[in-house]
Amino acid sequence: MNDVDTGAAPDLAAALWRIHRRPGRPQAWVGGGNLPWNDPAFSARMLREHLDESHGAASRRSAERAAQIDWLWARLALAPGKRVLDLTCGPGLYAVALARRGCQVTGVDFGPASIAYARQLAAEHAVTAACNFIEQDVRTVTPPAASYDAALILYGQLAVFTRAEAAALVKTAAASLQPGGRLCIELLDQDRVDKKQSTWWFTDDRGLWGDAPFVHLGERFWDDEQALSLERFYTLHLETGQLDEVLLCDQTYGVDEMCGLLQAADCDLVDVYPAWDGLPLPDAAEWHVYVAQKSIR
Ligand SMILES: C[S@@+](CC[C@H](N)C(=O)[O-])C[C@H]1O[C@@H](n2cnc3c(N)ncnc32)[C@H](O)[C@@H]1O
Structure with a gap:
């Protein structure tokens, strides 16, 4: 030895x-x-993982994000000037991309290194005026009612909350939308977990x-x-x-349960896209994407 x-x-x-x-x-x-995520040292280490293009464990790689952004643009009826709320935005990789296309974006995340990076990224791309990054636990946010055109909860983060917290967060997100606004939630397919x-x-x-x-x-x-x-x-x-x-x-949530949660939050049209609607993501098959429309009544 x-x-x-x-x-x-x-x-x-x-x-x-x-x-x-x-x-x-x-x-x-x-x-x-x-x-x-909100521990400063862990957050700094996690930021390295978000930005590491050799894997997509924390954030997807840039080419995959680009495909997702195109898809979101169409499905959420986004356009320059639309207002988007990104809950659990991480280092702002989606938020800044949407701001670069002309959206006004609010990103909320409680990871200090991620939020600092998101602000820096917005400055690098000269879209600081179109971005508002808030370092906060999404379970405590109270966005102004009926003020966004779209809200996002991506990469399965709704799952890290209890059922009651998730239902409350879905209600908060839906309440922030104006009538006809779209809420996009990406969740693991329960059958494939x-x-x-x-x-x-x-x-x-x-x-x-x-x-x-x-x-x-x-x-x-x-x-x-x-x-x-x-x-x-x-x-x-x-x-x-x-x-x-x-x-x-x-x-995890079955499709019926998640649709029920969205309907209880005053969303009356829910489209479910298994496997990311066929987008070429290496892990697409593991996900369901829900796009719900806030009631126009
Ligand atoms: C897998 S990352 C995804 C980030 C981003 N959506 C992306 O795909 O690049 C999950 C993010 O959720 C955030 N998060 C988890 N729980 C949170 C909470 N309670 N409040 C705010 N952010 C939270 C983490 O800080 C982390 O940035």
């Missing part, structure tokens, strides 16, 4: 025991159930979970009764012995 200077922190053993003695199945939503219980681990020196050597372990559970996926992540930081634990819940 080679001698390796591990520089190991004394707390490592304690952290390993904590993992060993972890409770069984995690309880849904305990401690929030979302990634720590991974429901197998599984575990995994990997090591790295730098990545989403840390900027110094770490071991990352994960487990996935499926709650059939609630149609909910639970992922528990442990990151063990080798230089310090610090152990981070994160629970991520993904609430």
Whole structure:
């Protein structure tokens, strides 16, 4: 065996025991159930992932976004001067693209690095006047009523909220639309969500979970009764012995349930597009896109 200077922190053993003695199945939503997007260090690391064109895990790659923007432009009847609300806008990659086409865009996200980047991107493209980026939890926003032509909740983010929070957010988004305005929600296709219980681990020196050597372990559970996926992540930081634990819940919805949620929010026409309506996205088959129209009554 080679001698390796591990520089190991004394707390490592304690952290390993904590993992060993972890409770069984995690309880849904305990401690929030979302990634720590609003933690400044995590947000800065996540921003690297958003901008990394080698994968589309945090934001889709630019060519894929361009295809989505064309599709949204047509389906949401967008045009220069239209007002768009992008809830969970991340680093503003969609919002700034829409502003460059002449829309007035409000983006809301609670990731500090993402919002800072979105503002910088808007400035780089000289569309600062057309963009308003707000660093806030979308569950607490109160956009002015009947003032937008379109609202977006993209890349499955409605799923990280409890059913009650999601219903409230859909109502908030719909209330922000003027009559005939369109609400676009992208959600994982419930039938295609991974429901197998599984575990995994990997090591790295730098990545989403840390900027110094770490071991990352994960487990996935499926709650059939609630149609909910639970992922528990442990990151063990080798230089310090610090152990981070994160629970991520993904609430899934069948098409009928989501259409009901939209109708309860005063949307009377709901179009459902399985597999991103055939757009050439590598993961298109996993998604349903809902486009709902705010009642004109
Ligand atoms: C997968 S990213 C997608 C970002 C963007 N829609 C895109 O596709 O580039 C999810 C985003 O949701 C944001 N988010 C998650 N929960 C949120 C909350 N409660 N309030 C505000 N933003 C939230 C995260 O900060 C993150 O930027």
